[in-house]
Amino acid sequence: MVPLIIIVVVLVVLVLILVGIYNGLVTKRNRVDEANSQIQVQLKRRHDLIPNLVNAVKGYMDFEKGVLTQVTEARAGAIAAGAQGPAAQAQAENVLTGALRSLFAVVENYPTLKANENVLALQEQLTTTENQISFARQHYNATVLEFNNSLQVFPNVLIAGPLGFAKREFFEAEPEAAEVPVVNLGS
Numbered sequence: 001m002v003p004l005i006i007i008v009v010v011l012v013v014l015v016l017i018l019v020g021i022y023n024g025l026v027t028k029r030n031r032v033d034e035a036n037s038q039i040q041v042q043l044k045r046r047h048d049l050i051p052n053l054v055n056a057v058k059g060y061m062d063f064e065k066g067v068l069t070q071v072t073e074a075r076a077g078a079i080a081a082g083a084q085g086p087a088a089q090a091q092a093e094n095v096l097t098g099a100l101r102s103l104f105a106v107v108e109n110y111p112t113l114k115a116n117e118n119v120l121a122l123q124e125q126l127t128t129t130e131n132q133i134s135f136a137r138q139h140y141n142a143t144v145l146e147f148n149n150s151l152q153v154f155p156n157v158l159i160a161g162p163l164g165f166a167k168r169e170f171f172e173a174e175p176e177a178a179e180v181p182v183v184n185l186g187s
């Protein structure tokens with residue numbers, strides 16, 4: 001009778017450990033999904049601001065239609081890439097960031113446009129949104145790191161694969177965004 005009680009206790013303890021591991025993995029997976037949703041919210045805000053900016057500068061930039069077309073196409077590509085996973089989405093967002101940089105560089109060449117209150121307000125909103133996207137990406141990547149680590153540690157590694165838990169991708173920043181800009185005040 002005593003060996004049977006010991007076996008039952010050991011089985012109950014093992015089941016409780018398995019339930020604890022499973023619940024921990026589900027919680028971490030849900031945190032990754034929530035962190036990804038925060039990125040999506042900020043990217044949607046960015047995508048919604050861009051047509052307003054393009055419309056605000058369109059009248060001033062008769063000779064710069066190519067830049068406006070590039071921004072519009074990059075925005076469409078970024079929206080479409082949203083369903084293709086973090087890697088594809090990050091790449092499309094990096095293209096959009098480059099197009100926006102080109103647009104802002106062109107805006108600098110138009111003094112009346114640079115002084116336009118609507119353009120200035122939209123640029124400020126986009127800058128704020130870019131900062132929020134950066135923070136959301138950092139949070140997402142930290143959450144993915146925690147989740148991926150929990151999949152690879154023992155004994156979780158024995159349970160995660162068979163229960164369908166898979167490693168998640170990081171949201172990679174564009175290479176030039178990681179570089180420190182060079183400021184030359186001497187020329």
